[in-house]
Amino acid sequence: MNRFTTSWGAFELARFPEDPRDRLRAWDASDTYLLEHLKGTGAEPTDLSGTVVVVGDRWGALAVALAGHRPVQITDSFLAQQATRANLLRNGIGGAAEAPVRLRSVLDAPPERIDVLLVRVPKSLALLEDQLRRLAPAVHPGTVVVGTGMVTEIHTSTLKLFERILGPTRTSLAVRKARLIFCTPDPGRSPSPSPWPxxxxxxxxxxxxxxxxxxxxxxxxxxxxxxxxxxxxxxxxxxxxxxxxxxxxxxxxxxxxxxxxxxxxxxxxxxxxxxxxxxxxxxxxxxxxxxxxxxxxxxxxxxxxxxxxxxxxxxxxxxxxxxxxxxxxxxxxxxxxxxxxxxxxxxxxxxxxxxxxxxxxxxxxxxxxxxxxxxxxxxxxxxxxxx
The missing domain is CATH 3.40.50.150 (Vaccinia Virus protein VP39)
Structure with missing residues (x-):
């Protein structure tokens, strides 16, 4: 377990299942970069009102930090869901009455309206395409869309995918070997349904x-x-x-x-x-x-x-x-x-x-x-x- 210190607070996080011998952390620089951007470090903070959706959060670092906004976490990983639950619990977030994070799989129906879409870029370009096409109908012109990943994970093909499905896309400068993706939804886009399975x-x-x-x-x-x-x-x-x-x-x-x-x-x-x-x-x-x-x-x-x-x-x-x-x-x-x-x-x-x-x-x-x-x-x- 390690302490994840962010502008949103400090959190004790671990992967799942927790292994004291495992030196791999439950977050990386791309998670930190995204959270700093949302908090407005050096700029205006992002308006996180409305429905916040976090896609591909690997071990719950983003969902835990943003739990106060009751995000919807969408993931293909059962272990990521279990890690999110465990990390919320170990940080004393949430209670029995109302879950602070709404957990959904990539095959579940997405929210009908998305106001903030945060995407942790996956290793699989096919999975990214499938998710963007599934989520596109819920995105509107005012939706804030920000992707994040390490520089080794974000390629020209990644940016083209955001642009083709959602709208004009640009990337940030690299910080600690991480990048952000900024996409402006275009209401004129009419993306076709996902070609998968x-x-x-x-x-x-x-x-x-x-x-x-x-x-x-x-x-x-x-x-x-x-x-x-x-x-x-x-x-x-x-x-x-x-x-x-x-x-x-x-x-x-x-x-x-x-x-x-x-x-x-x-x-x-x-x-x-x-x-x-x-x-x-x-x-x-x-x-x-x-x-x-x-x-x-x-x-x-x-x-x-x-x-x-x-x-x-x-x-x-x-x-x-x-x-x-x-x-x-x-x-x-x-x-x-x-x-x-x-x-x-x-x-x-x-x-x-x-x-x-x-x-x-x-x-x-x-x-x-x-x-x-x-x-x-x-x-x-x-x-x-x-x-």
Whole structure:
């Protein structure tokens, strides 16, 4: 946990789930820059009356600082929502009667009118486009629109997207490697609806799922095509494993769990991701190909942290190794640890990852050993059994 000192006050903030060993902060210079601008440091303060919407707030830093204005926070991240709740609580903000921050996912209906729109630029340009198009009907000529991000996150394509969908756009000078985006809504703009979700057929080298249709909402990993790691995983999944309860952990668009369900009609597959868009994609993919009657569960959650011990037979996992712009093994380690707790004795965890990440070291430490199922110059598939 760290102290976030701003012109709006000082706040104790942490990422979620909180880990005392994690040195990554719950904010960066772009959050500070935006809050300074809104407060009017060196200029007039921004009028924050009306409906304030904060899009893409990563760990709740913006929502906590602006809680006095009862903002609507829109995010694709379950962890961001949990971090916001926890950070509000640890700073004594809000009460039982009225929530100081209204939490919505990127797939929820946005407010009908937006008077202040604050956008934390996401890594995914597709997610930004989807959100701007969804929000555009609620923006009016008087709406204050300000984006923020680090200089490595704001590109010409980012500015063009704001300009094309909302109106004339300019950027600020860089301060502490962060920039602001200023956009003036143009009432003459008539942006088309979002082109997402995107659908495509799986290629021939994907085993039993070849030719089936995948549905991808904006923002999920490799939303426009199947990533090569998943493609490799699909060619080497366990067949007729006999597992009753299977978990596609970090499911993305759900093709791995769908393949497991096709391989064994008796399997009950649970799809879990912390991304609302990913779980919606997985459900749409699964239902389009296996129909409404096939048993399956779709959870937006912090991995297997809420699963009962000894309740799972097989976990299939392609763990992320980025947390926004930071490269970290913390998420994968938490997924492996929680998988071991959730697996029954004799249950298996199958993991695909880049060879250089060295997941075998963590798995041997947690499970007492692991074996290589398949490998190529870039990827390795590992199998660990709970003893």
């Amino acid at each position: 995107h659908r495509y057929s799986l290629p021939e080298d994907t085993g039993e799922v070849a030719g089936l249709t995948v549905t991808n909402h904006a923002g999920i990993f490799c939303a426009e095509r199947l990533d090569i790691g998943t493609r490799f995983f699909l060619r080497h999944l366990p067949r007729r494993h006999g597992a009753r309860r299977v978990v596609d952990l970090g499911c993305g668009n759900g093709v791995v769990g769908m393949a497991a369900a096709l391989a064994d009609p008796r399997a009950e597959v649970t799809f879990i991701d912390e991304s609302f868009a990913a779980v919606a994609s997985a459900e749409a993919t699964f239902r389009a190909n296996l129909g409404p009657e096939r048993a399956a569960e779709f959870l937006v959650a912090d991995g297997l942290s809420g699963a009962a011990a000894g309740s799972v037979d097989l976990v299939l996992n392609n763990p992320p190794f980025h947390s926004h712009q930071a490269t970290t093994a913390a998420t994968a380690h938490r997924m492996f640890r929680d998988s071991r707790r959730a697996l029954r004795s004799g249950g298996e965890l199958w993991v695909v990852g880049n060879r250089h990440l060295g997941y075998h070291v963590q798995l041997r430490r947690l499970f007492g050993g692991c074996e290589v199922v398949a490998s190529d110059p870039k990827f390795v598939i590992l199998r660990a059994v709970k003893r």
